Amino acid sequence: MLQQTPVVRVQPRWEEWMDRWPTPADLAAATPAEVLRAWDRLGYPRRALRLHACAQAVVDRHDGAVPTEEAALLALPGVGTYTAAAVAAFAHGRRSVVVDTNVRRVLTRTLDGEALPPPHLSAGELRRAGELVPEDDATSARWNAAVMELGAVVCTARSPRCEACPVREQCGWLAAGRPADLHVLVRRRQAWEGTDRQVRGRVMARLRAADHPVPGAVLEDVTLDAEQRARVLAGLLLDGLVEKLDDGYRLPG
DNA sequence: AATCCGTGGCC
DNA sequence: TGGCCAAGGAT
Numbered sequence: 001m002l003q004q005t006p007v008v009r010v011q012p013r014w015e016e017w018m019d020r021w022p023t024p025a026d027l028a029a030a031t032p033a034e035v036l037r038a039w040d041r042l043g044y045p046r047r048a049l050r051l052h053a054c055a056q057a058v059v060d061r062h063d064g065a066v067p068t069e070e071a072a073l074l075a076l077p078g079v080g081t082y083t084a085a086a087v088a089a090f091a092h093g094r095r096s097v098v099v100d101t102n103v104r105r106v107l108t109r110t111l112d113g114e115a116l117p118p119p120h121l122s123a124g125e126l127r128r129a130g131e132l133v134p135e136d137d138a139t140s141a142r143w144n145a146a147v148m149e150l151g152a153v154v155c156t157a158r159s160p161r162c163e164a165c166p167v168r169e170q171c172g173w174l175a176a177g178r179p180a181d182l183h184v185l186v187r188r189r190q191a192w193e194g195t196d197r198q199v200r201g202r203v204m205a206r207l208r209a210a211d212h213p214v215p216g217a218v219l220e221d222v223t224l225d226a227e228q229r230a231r232v233l234a235g236l237l238l239d240g241l242v243e244k245l246d247d248g249y250r251l252p253g
Numbered sequence: 254a255a256t257c258c259g260t261g262g263c264c
Numbered sequence: 265t266g267g268c269c270a271a272g273g274a275t
Contacts, residue, residue: 002271009261009270043259050273080273090271100271120254121272148271157269158264190257201259239258 001051003083005043007152013042025064027055033251036241037208045204045241050078068092081126089141097130098144102151107132109155113172115181116157199223199232203249204241213248 001010001017017038021027027035032052039048054077058066066087067073073084085096104117107129117125134140154161162174173179192198202222206214216233223229233249236242243252 004258004270004272005260006262006270041260043261044272046258047273078273082272086271098271101269102271152271192259197258204259235258 001042001047003044003047003078010042013038013040021055023064024055024058024066027052028059031253032240033253036204036251040208041205046239047078049240053077054079066091068094070094070096081121085144089144093137093141095133095135095137095140096144097126097133098148099126099129100148100151102148102155103129103144104151105157106147106151106155109160109173110167110171113176113179115173115179116183118183194223196228196232196235199228200236203232203236207242207249207251210250213245213250215248219249 001014020038021030030052032049035048035052036045039045042048057076058064061067062072067076068088070084070088073079073087074081079087082098082100085098086100088094088096089098099121101117104121104125107125108114108117111128132143134143150166154165160178162168162171162178165171165174168174190197199222203219206219206222219229219233223232233242233244237244240252242249
């Protein structure tokens with residue numbers, strides 16, 4: 001849930017989720033439609049599907065217990081470098097190298113003297129972060145939590161509180177006078193208005209709200225572009241987010 | 254390796 | 265007001 005989504009938005013949804021599905025086995029027994037409706041507007045609904053598949057994999061491969069080995073975690077659906085490391089460290093107290101957007105920003109500022117990290121995580125960043133993580137399990141888990149928290153609370157992207165920073169004397173970015181972001185030109189975002197992503201979101205919202213299959217004709221107002229509508233529906237079908245019946249579309253159940 | 258994938262709040 | 269950003273992953 002936390003992948004690319006702010007903690008404050010995730011927390012209430014997570015509380016409801018854990019109340020409804022306390023264990024991997026509970027979640028594994030749900031239908032994708034139930035999971036997608038509970039996910040609601042958290043965004044990137046493919047994550048909901050992967051979390052569901054992850055719960056099923058935990059049941060099938062690990063007897064319902066979340067694995068502690070990072071390699072086993074990494075093999076689960078929707079679990080990548082960051083999530084595997086975070087679960088190993090924060091759930092199991094193991095040594096791992098946690099590199100999320102907060103850690104990247106802290107290391108980029110202190111060590112490189114730049115405002116923000118490059119758009120994509122590099123192997124070099126990961127290696128350098130690993131050289132800083134203490135060797136033993138308990139201290140490394142503490143390190144990971146500390147650096148992440150520093151980035152989340154003090155060394156924030158918008159208005160960093162450098163005056164309250166415990167490493168302000170060692171920060172290359174602060175020493176350089178907090179220069180502006182170098183990557184601002186490279187960082188250009190994909191346009192939003194009229195994109196397939198926007199239309200996908202509209203389709204999913206429509207299907208979450210429906211208690212019967214929605215005929216294709218009723219989905220016409222998600223976009224006036226018939227070609228785009230067909231492309232988006234095909235993509236959603238391919239992703240397993242939508243199911244096609246004779247009388248329309250619905251969440252997969 | 255570059256792209257694609259949602260949503261909402263903030264300054 | 266609108267660009268920016270948020271505990272990334274899969275292909």
